[in-house]
Structures are given as C-alpha cells and as structure tokens.
Amino acid sequence: MALFDKSDSAQLVVLSLLAERAGYGYQLTKDAAARSNGALRLTPGVLYPMLKALEAEGLITSSWEEIKAEGSPLDETGRRRKWYRISPKGRKKLEQRIAAHRAYTALIDTFLGARPQGERP
Amino acid sequence: MALFDKSDSAQLVVLSLLAERAGYGYQLTKDAAARSNGALRLTPGVLYPMLKALEAEGLITSSWEEIKAEGSPLDETGRRRKWYRISPKGRKKLEQRIAAHRAYTALIDTFLGARPQGERP
DNA sequence: ACACATATATCGCCCATCGATATATTGGCC
DNA sequence: GGCCAATATATCGATGGGCGATATATGTGT
Numbered sequence: 001m002a003l004f005d006k007s008d009s010a011q012l013v014v015l016s017l018l019a020e021r022a023g024y025g026y027q028l029t030k031d032a033a034a035r036s037n038g039a040l041r042l043t044p045g046v047l048y049p050m051l052k053a054l055e056a057e058g059l060i061t062s063s064w065e066e067i068k069a070e071g072s073p074l075d076e077t078g079r080r081r082k083w084y085r086i087s088p089k090g091r092k093k094l095e096q097r098i099a100a101h102r103a104y105t106a107l108i109d110t111f112l113g114a115r116p117q118g119e120r121p
Numbered sequence: 122m123a124l125f126d127k128s129d130s131a132q133l134v135v136l137s138l139l140a141e142r143a144g145y146g147y148q149l150t151k152d153a154a155a156r157s158n159g160a161l162r163l164t165p166g167v168l169y170p171m172l173k174a175l176e177a178e179g180l181i182t183s184s185w186e187e188i189k190a191e192g193s194p195l196d197e198t199g200r201r202r203k204w205y206r207i208s209p210k211g212r213k214k215l216e217q218r219i220a221a222h223r224a225y226t227a228l229i230d231t232f233l234g235a236r237p238q239g240e241r242p
Numbered sequence: 243a244c245a246c247a248t249a250t251a252t253c254g255c256c257c258a259t260c261g262a263t264a265t266a267t268t269g270g271c272c
Numbered sequence: 273g274g275c276c277a278a279t280a281t282a283t284c285g286a287t288g289g290g291c292g293a294t295a296t297a298t299g300t301g302t
Contacts, residue, residue: 045294081250147278165260
C-alpha cells in the first residue's frame with residue numbers, strides 16, 4: 001500500500017533462503033512451499049523475474065553448474081542448473097529489509113494492538 | 122506477491138481505527154499520521170475509494186452529520202461530515218483479517234528467523 | 243508412448259494503487 | 273477586503289508490476 005514501504009515479502013523470503021545456503025530456482029520454489037506447508041507459492045512467473053532483478057541489483061550472483069548423476073559421478077548428462085548465491089551487498093540489503101519489515105509490522109501492530117474493549121460512540 | 126494473502130494493511134488500519142471509535146475521513150488520515158509519526162500516509166486517493174469499498178462490502182456504515190460550531194450549539198453552519206462506523210460484520214471480518222495478518226507475518230518470520238548459524242542478537 | 247517431474251525463462255493481460263485534481267467552506271492574518 | 277492554508281469529501285486515469293499462461297528441453301516411471 002506504499003503508505004510506508006512495501007518491504008516486499010517475496011524478496012525477503014528469497015534473500016533469506018539464499019542467505020542460508022546457495023540454491024537454484026526450482027529448488028527455491030520447492031523449499032518455500034515445503035517450509036510453509038504449501039502456503040507460500042513461489043511460482044516461476046514470480047521467481048525468475050525476481051532473481052533476474054536481484055542479480056541486476058548486485059544482491060545475488062549466479063553461475064551455471066553441471067548436474068551430476070547420482071550413482072555415477074562420471075555421467076555427465078549435459079544438464080545444467082543455475083545456482084544463485086547471495087552477495088555481501090545482498091546480505092547488507094537483507095539486514096536492512098528485515099529491519100524495515102520488522103518496523104513495519106510493529107507499526108501496524110500498534111494499530112491492531114489498541115483493541116476495542118466494547119464501546120459505542 | 123499474493124504468495125499467500127496480502128491481508129491489505131491499509132484496510133486493517135482503517136478497520137482497526139473504526140473499531141475503536143467512529144470517525145470521518147479527514148480525521149482518519151490525521152489519526153493514522155499522528156499515531157505513526159507521519160509514517161502512515163493515508164492519502165485521500167487511497168482512503169476514500171477504500172471507505173466506499175468497505176461500505177459496499179457491508180463492513181462499515183456511513184451517515185452525514187452536521188458540524189456544530191464549538192461555542193454555539195445553535196450555530197448550524199450547514200457543513201457536514203460523513204461519519205463511518207464499523208458494522209458487526211466488519212468486526213468479524215476485522216478479527217479474521219487480524220488473524221490472517223498474524224499468521225502471515227509469523228510465516229514470513231519462519232524464513233527470516235532461520236538466520237545463518239552464528240551471531241546472537 | 244505417454245504423463246509427470248525437473249529446470250529455466252519470457253511475455254503481456256489485468257487491475258489496483260495513488261498522485262493529481264476538483265469543489266466547497268471556514269479561519270487566520272495583514 | 274483579499275489571500276492562503278486548513279478542513280472535508282470525492283473521482284479519475286496512467287503507471288507499473290504481479291503472476292498466469294506459455295514455451296522449451298531433458299529425465300524418469302509405467
């Protein structure tokens with residue numbers, strides 16, 4: 001609602017996940033879903049444009065890496081995955097974003113916190 | 122992001138304010154700003170369409186009332202204010218919205234909470 | 243052979259947000 | 273009197289971005 005700062009939750013989640021460990025797109029969609037019992041649906045249409053934007057901002061970096069078959073380390077399938085890593089700049093930004101997010105939810109809570117306790121004007 | 126449910130903060134704030142006491146538009150913009158040190162800017166372009174929508178949903182009701190001059194109760198200026206009151210349905214909805222909002226922020230926090238093993242707050 | 247899962251990526255429709263704008267009255271100030 | 277800010281409510285349309293639909297390619301299971 002831009003009253004304050006959207007502090008975009010989707011980005012927050014992705015940066016947080018990447019702050020824990022490097023990951024690739026498809027994995028992130030699964031992780032987000034799994035860790036939220038399906039509540040957080042990070043769809044391709046949302047995720048990939050976002051990763052692109054985050055990289056353009058220098059908050060994350062990417063690199064293609066081979067997928068090696070389970071049992072046979074020599075088996076190069078030629079398939080690749082694009083791994084994403086958070087950058088130092090990204091970590092700093094994440095801290096800021098988290099702080100902004102907490103400030104924002106705290107602010108909203110000050111309005112919710114003043115609960116009614118029956119009254120009629 | 123619609124990952125989950127936006128649980129629109131602006132509506133949350135307005136419904137909460139009206140749950141405390143009845144109010145009129147201009148007052149709500151001032152209240153929101155005052156109670157947030159200017160952080161929450163509930164502009165006319167945001168507020169009035171929202172009040173209209175809330176009323177259409179039956180969550181609030183409205184009524185025009187005369188503005189009486191301070192010292193002279195007989196002084197009818199002819200000016201009017203539109204007062205808004207939350208409806209029972211609105212209160213119910215507010216409760217639901219608050220619950221949804223708390224669930225949502227809690228969910229986001231599970232991602233933020235899993236901070237990289239290390240630093241202590 | 244077929245369906246589904248893995249994996250990445252783009253495009254553009256839809257529509258909600260909100261800045262700009264309009265209108266009217268009152269109060270203060272010089 | 274003249275002017276500007278504050279009070280008070282309201283509409284509208286462009287801007288932009290979220291995300292569903294879609295495309296592409298390989299792997300795996302039956």
